[in-house]
Amino acid sequence: MRPERPAPLAKQGRGPSMHDVAARAGVSHQTVSRVLNDFPGIRPETRERVQAAIRELGYRRNMAARALATGRSEVIGVIMPEVPHFGPTSTLYAIEHAAKQVGFKPLITTASWDSESMGEALDFLLGRAVDALVVMAQHPDVLAAVDAITDVPVLFVLTGNSHAERSVAVDQVAGTRLALDHLYSLGHRRFQHITGIAGLTEAQLRRDTFLEFLDEHGLERLPVLEGDWSADAGYRAGLEVEEGVTALFVANDPMAIGAIHALEERGLSVPRDISVVGFDDVPESAYAHPGLTTVHQDFAAVGLRAVSLVFAAINGKEPGPVEPIEPWLVVRDSTAPVRA
Amino acid sequence: MRPERPAPLAKQGRGPSMHDVAARAGVSHQTVSRVLNDFPGIRPETRERVQAAIRELGYRRNMAARALATGRSEVIGVIMPEVPHFGPTSTLYAIEHAAKQVGFKPLITTASWDSESMGEALDFLLGRAVDALVVMAQHPDVLAAVDAITDVPVLFVLTGNSHAERSVAVDQVAGTRLALDHLYSLGHRRFQHITGIAGLTEAQLRRDTFLEFLDEHGLERLPVLEGDWSADAGYRAGLEVEEGVTALFVANDPMAIGAIHALEERGLSVPRDISVVGFDDVPESAYAHPGLTTVHQDFAAVGLRAVSLVFAAINGKEPGPVEPIEPWLVVRDSTAPVRA
DNA sequence: CGGGTGAATGTTACCGTCAACATGTTATCG
DNA sequence: CGATAACATGTTGACGGTAACATTCACCCG
Structure with a gap:
């Protein structure tokens, strides 16, 4: 089970494409595209026919092609630490949930904080044309390693509010x-x-x-x-x-x-x-x-705010400075007044 | 923060492409491709020149284009339950690690076990041309919802060994x-x-x-x-x-x-x-x-075995039946002989 | 009643890569 | 020394979408 290079390629017949749908509905592929993307100015009857064809063929949009054409993927890259502690894991789930709300999904990879490992992670994610990057920057070196990235909005998370610039963190x-x-x-x-x-x-x-x-x-x-x-x-x-x-x-x-x-x-x-x-x-x-x-x-809040900022950045709105998320104390039975 | 449809598209200038690299190295883009994919029959000097150009331009392969051309994405889709309990989370990490070893990365999405939610998750992942699917099937209904998928190898996980067919689980x-x-x-x-x-x-x-x-x-x-x-x-x-x-x-x-x-x-x-x-x-x-x-x-073993099977399936090898993973008892202080 | 107008749809080019095939360039050998 | 591999590289056309532009047609109005 080692990384093979020229991989055998188990050719799996691809599914139907827009052209197939178009042919079936008796329209051009562009019309299909327009229906799919909710463009105005499609006669209801045409739309209906296209949608029927889509259903009948079990058509599914090819996001690779879409990403190639548009340069967007609707995927957010997430770089996590290699060891699954509570904070990162909780944040990941929160990110996943929040991202889903706005039509994005996370593409996860792990990396330690040395620049080689980070470099690999970045290559991987950016090669996938992620629309933005959320980096769990638990170590100061991570910030340096990611600093050069300008292709895409980058947001740091779990930095303990030490780098308020582009970061969401609990204080x-x-x-x-x-x-x-x-x-x-x-x-x-x-x-x-x-x-x-x-x-x-x-x-x-x-x-x-x-x-x-x-x-x-x-x-x-x-x-x-x-x-x-x-x-x-x-x-x-x-x-x-x-x-x-x-x-x-x-x-x-x-x-x-x-x-x-x-x-x-x-x-x-x-x-x-x-x-x-x-x-x-x-x-x-x-x-x-x-x-x-x-x-x-409140890791859920971290994830939510992170996604909200990232989403804004993707859409070109550069938001103001971010306030840290305030923790609170939960008093239970492991603390008591000192004995006299 | 709601899902916008025709999204403003913050046009971020794309990075260099193979053609740019080719021009710089004074070769054809195909030669660049060959270098990138470790094809034999490249003169060492040419290879050198191409690699230099790649470095100088900070070139990064566009996986969307690659996926489009090859039909492979080197991504494994993972469907997780919506609530992050210990088992699924541990398994996810194990999958991520094992996948990395063989050059794959997970694309994660969560879904509850109703067929609508599963359908959305499947659309999302298959639309991304994932090469395989690992489904954490904690509920029997999930199996039904995913049953129709034949586009791609599917493996179930966390089924408690109740569906030994295409599943890896602790007994x-x-x-x-x-x-x-x-x-x-x-x-x-x-x-x-x-x-x-x-x-x-x-x-x-x-x-x-x-x-x-x-x-x-x-x-x-x-x-x-x-x-x-x-x-x-x-x-x-x-x-x-x-x-x-x-x-x-x-x-x-x-x-x-x-x-x-x-x-x-x-x-x-x-x-x-x-x-x-x-x-x-x-x-x-x-x-x-x-x-x-x-x-x-042993969730790590589950993840590892899952990836190993999925990898085999992607490469066309259909492996034999899978043995369940055996749990073991850890005796500590919360159990003692019954009092007389 | 001809031209302008806008709605609905079609046509074409291109995104960046890989695959198949074509070409050019050396060694090889009878 | 010319045919002929074997090697190294170039050229062209998918892949499946989107975007920009082109076209068609019906309708309205002076």
């Missing part, structure tokens, strides 16, 4: 502060943080904001624990949480769940001994044990 | 029996089940097998609790679990997590008072509280 700084303010207001003063994958913009923003917050409040900087978004990593990091820490801010929910598991194994009770806040609000977090306090990110 | 009956045998061997005799979305093949198979199992062992049929795959539904169902039940088989992990939450709220301890088995083995299940015993489904 990571605001989300992080929501979590930390909550813990601080419960009286906690000894904080630790478990990060997401090093280098990813969102992980970096949460981490930087965490450290900023500590400094602002004159709190001690305990070691930051490195994670990779996975529950496994959260578990391992949870084993390393320092004695005396009462507030643990974890960069996403799965890691938080892993970490809580580790803490309990160590005999620490959440939230009695230590409060934990996650990030994302995955559906299971409400039923974790204890229910996980977390920052909700 | 649901086997998986269910793994879970139930485990519980039975621990001494449990009072079972209850929380189902997935009514009507979906996988949910149905798990449920039917559950009932069969009860009958085979002469166990009482307590009411089956209706769920919908969501942790929420699991929680609600968990509130309804009957007194005296010691073994709860839940149709997926998120619902199991929700159910456990409900049981603990009711003062029942898992696994002391009641053992719970889930299905799917989502990554967080290992760190649920208690660690969830569950049936692991």
Whole structure:
């Protein structure tokens, strides 16, 4: 199962074309085209005849030909990270749904953030004449790799609002502060943080904001624990949480769940001994044990807004600056006031 | 943001074509084509010159034209359910990865299982001249809706091995029996089940097998609790679990997590008072509280095998019957021997 | 009642690529 | 040394649509 080059080509007889329909309806192929595209000035009776022919032949428009002639494909290219985490996946679904509403479909490809991988992804999508590009730019390098593209409108997503220019994102700084303010207001003063994958913009923003917050409040900087978004990593990091820490801010929910598991194994009770806040609000977090306090990110809104902007750009309207999407805090049982 | 018909067409100047490259390299466009497609019999020096021209112009093959000329698009159409659950999503990623290895990419669309929605999805994908179709057929009706398609190889996925014909699936009956045998061997005799979305093949198979199992062992049929795959539904169902039940088989992990939450709220301890088995083995299940015993489904294998079969079919090789993919049981802490 | 007008439809060229066939150019060999 | 492969490349015509322009016809009006 390796990539063959001159592929055997299992010639599958093509379906009927416009000409076939035209012949059957006794009109010219152009008239068929006009019916298909809802052009005015077709006699109802003619339209009827054409539509009948279409139905009878089971005709289906060839979008490759249409794309060739018009230069448009009604497809939006989407570049995703290679690992299917909750955020990208949710956003993808939202994009798919929103795109469908306006007659577009996504053409998906995955890429890591090195420029070679991105280059391949771009070649693939642009070669398909996608009408626009939505790039999940979780890593700063991605922006550079895509920068040269001018063939087509490009929109970045999941950039943590660090590149407001052409990007739709949940405000990571605001989300992080929501979590930390909550813990601080419960009286906690000894904080630790478990990060997401090093280098990813969102992980970096949460981490930087965490450290900023500590400094602002004159709190001690305990070691930051490195994670990779996975529950496994959260578990391992949870084993390393320092004695005396009462507030643990974890960069996403799965890691938080892993970490809580580790803490309990160590005999620490959440939230009695230590409060934990996650990030994302995955559906299971409400039923974790204890229910996980977390920052909700509205990925559906991200997808919707992304498509709406992309659609505007495709139609030549250049919209104004984009506001970040505001996250909100969901307080559950994994956080409690610090013990006296 | 509604679907406009005659769309304004933001004319974006097209990129260079083969002719431009040919002119620059001082050869004919056909020679360019040959270089691009790795045809033999090109003088190395000529090849060099063409490749230089390609690089200099930033030429990119127009796949719409290629698709039109060859009738192939190197794209696999994928029809997904509208709600992004773990199984379909994981499978999608696996398909994307496997497809990439053989030079294909997925074109995704979602559809519910009614024939109208499926019809639209099919029109869209076949209009794009996809080379093959992978349909996530979670509902029996889907099979009927897609049945008429002969233009292109079609493969079903996630059918729970109920339609072995043209389908790749994890064996649901086997998986269910793994879970139930485990519980039975621990001494449990009072079972209850929380189902997935009514009507979906996988949910149905798990449920039917559950009932069969009860009958085979002469166990009482307590009411089956209706769920919908969501942790929420699991929680609600968990509130309804009957007194005296010691073994709860839940149709997926998120619902199991929700159910456990409900049981603990009711003062029942898992696994002391009641053992719970889930299905799917989502990554967080290992760190649920208690660690969830569950049936692991290898979605990566499903995706891989699906692509491999589809690829074979595209190249005209009709492969033999497909073996189902075997799930396995992962025993963790949510199951224990029944108390004496 | 002839020309103008607009509605309905037809004709032709072109989008960028591949496939089939045609041509030109070297080596090869009797 | 001329016929003849074998190789390297060029030319032409699909593929199935869309767009621009051309045509036909009926009708209206001065």
